[in-house]
Amino acid sequence: MIGETPGLVTRHPTPFRPDPGRVVTKLFVPGEEIPETRSRAGALIARVLALPESSVESALERVLADFSGRHRQFAAVLERNASIMSHRILDPRSLSARRRLLLGACFTHEYAVEAAALCNPSLVPHPRQDGLAPGRRRVVLSLRGIGEGHLSSIGFATGVLGPGPRTAWEPRTGPVTTGERQRDSWSRDWLRAALAHEGCDNEITATVISTLPNPFDQHDLDRGLSALDSRLLERPGAGDTAQRIRAVTAASYTVGFPGDTDLAQRLLWPISTTESHGMEDARFVHFTADTGETSYRATYTAYDGISVMPRLLESADLTSFSAFALTGPAARNKGMALFPRLVGGRHLALCRGDGETTSLATSPDGRSWSGEVPLRGPKAAWELLQVGNCGSPLETRAGWLVLTHGVCPMRTYAIGALLLDLTDPSRIVGALPDPLLVPDDDEREGSCPTSSTPAAG
Template identity: 80%
Template sequence: MTGESAGLVTRHPAGFRPDPTRVVTKLFVPGEEAPETRSRAGALIARVLALPEGSIDSTVDRVLAGFAGRHRDLLAVLEHNASIMSHRLVDPRSLDARRRLLLGAYFTHEYAVEAAALCNPSLVAHPRQDGLSPGQVRVVLSLRGIGEGHISSIGFATGVLGPGTRAEWRSRTGPVSTGERQPDSWSRSWLRAAVDHDDCDNEITATVTATLPDPFGQYDLDHALAALDPRLLERAGAAGTTQRIRELATSGYTVSFPGDTDLAQRLLWPVGASESHGMEDARFVRFTDDNGVAGYRATYTAYNGATVSPRLLESADLTSFSAFALTGPAARNKGMALFPRPVGGRHLALCRGDGETMSLATSSDGRSWSGEVPLHGPTAAWELLQVGNCGSPLETPAGWLVLTHGVGPMRTYAIGALLLDLADPARIVGALPEPLLVPGEDERDGYVPNVVYSCGGLIHDGTLWLPYGSSDTRVALATVPVDALLARLEEAGP
């Protein structure tokens, strides 16, 4: 194992492990657990309808007693899932309320969002900083939970850091909420960029984008697709093109959470086709635009079971989140990380378009990315397989502090550090020749062994707070004195 930089990092014992009690409800249709299988819903509904009244009441009572406390509004969930499946009933209104609840229960199951792993943390300041003592900061920690089938979602924890290197975390107990999803409206320029990004520029996409209003919604898109000339729809690949347009548009959505839910109870669950197998590696940053307006942004990786694509979350206060696809030639791989503010009038991001070299990308609007310039590639033995970032750059008077990850022999992950010029981030001021953090002997075993990895740290009161996942088994916290790290980077040079 490669040794880490001596005397810089202090590990702290407090951390998070996967919590199997964090569960959400999902629609369950028996017989459709695997592709290309036949639904058994009709037969199940018939059996529910045949149950005697006494059996209905006792079974519903057991369901509510056993599960109501585990979910925010179980009755609404059961009603909703019953309504989804009621198309198989001749007269859905004939069902009494209790039998309807039981029908919904048979088409509902729990999913443990962290049953397999917990990893990929990123740390940002909380939107509320009231009620704190001197030297303290309230923070939000985003966490990637992985459940059955390797499906990833984004959860949160909150805590207070300081004074000094003290950290206190709030409990994550309570029912988990996936919020209420609503489709967004979209701009024509975004749709044009999205279809270009997909190499899908043809007469169907050109016709649709030319006839849509600006902005447009789901009704407008359905109308434009229905109005396409039949001769265009006869062309080879037409069905695939129209389907892709629908997928691109519906991949943009907003999820809102009730104001009385604790942030730790909110869960961003994958809903679109592009992220059907997970929302991975969210890198949150507190972003301030040129007008001084601050909010939260996070890049994450959408995984559909075959391919990955970078996407963006935007939120004013972590109560409502808007999600949409990123476009452009620099937005084609995992691990994008946004700078916390524009630099020289441009949005900047770290990316890894070739899969192994960390690069700098630019954007005029923060959504379409281009101008990829290589920054730092696989050089040292501990990073010879690939190099990437471990979160958004952190601004210091000496330059942009960038935490990196490198992959070495036996696919061992380590965390390193770079320092970029403040005015010209394409110029490296310093690079640690050795890792900042490597897997300790008690951190090597887990869901993905021999890995330490972070999606973003935070600087507070002269200390770098570095959350990191160890082998996807637990999330721990380390601290680094910023001045000492900067001195080591400046001494090392580029």
């Protein structure tokens, strides 16, 4: 095993382990567990309707006793899933309230969001810093949970650092919630760039965009698509173009959480088709604009089962989160990490477009990325396969400190460090010749699933 640099890293005794008890509810339609199979919903509903009221009451009591404490507003979840499936009932209003809840329970199941692993943390200051003694700071740790079927989501933990190397982490308790999708609104310029990024730039997209207000919502988009001239719609591929416009906007969304939930109870769950197989490797940063205004931003990898796409999360206070597609030639592959402020009037990010080299990209607005400049490729023995970043750069008086990860033979990961120039981060000031940290023997045991996406890491 390649040795690490001694004396520069403190290993803390507190581990973050995957908790199979962290579960969320999902809609379940029997017979559709595998795509393109026959739904058995009609027969199931008929059996529920045929039950005598006494059986309904006893079955529902068991469900509520077993699951109410595991989920926030559990009865409302059952009611919602019953409403989704009530289109198969001639007169849904004829059902008693208790039978509706039992019907909803038949179309609901639990999903363990950390059944396989917990990994890929990133650390930012907590929105609240009140009530702390000098030398202490409250922080938020984002965590990638890998659940059943290798589906990834983004969760959180909170704690207090300091004084010195001390850490105190809060228990991750209470029911987990995925929040609610908010009313969507989009920028017309962003839509134009997102469609061009996907190679969808034609007369239909140009016509629709020209009719949209700025910003626009779903109603505006529906109106623009329905007003298209029939002669444009007769052109080859017109239907596919309209579908892609809808898909691009649907993939950019905002989700909000109740203010009375703890951060550790909030879960960013895949919503759009672009991330249907997972939201992976979020790298959060507390971003400060030139105006002094601060916000939380994170890049993450969306995986649809075939391809990966870097995406952006934005949040003012970690209560609501807006997700967007990133565009431009440098917005590809995995592992983008944002700088915490503008440098030379530009947004900067570390990236890895070729899958193995740490590079630097620039953007005028934080969403469209280009100008990729290689910084460091695989060269040392501990990074022969690929190198990447471990998160956003840290600003120090000496320069931008970048923790890196290298992958060596047997896909063993090690952590190293680069120092970039403060005013010109494309220039490397220094690099550690040996890794800061390598796995101990016990850190190589247990469930360590590799990513389901290409260019893992």
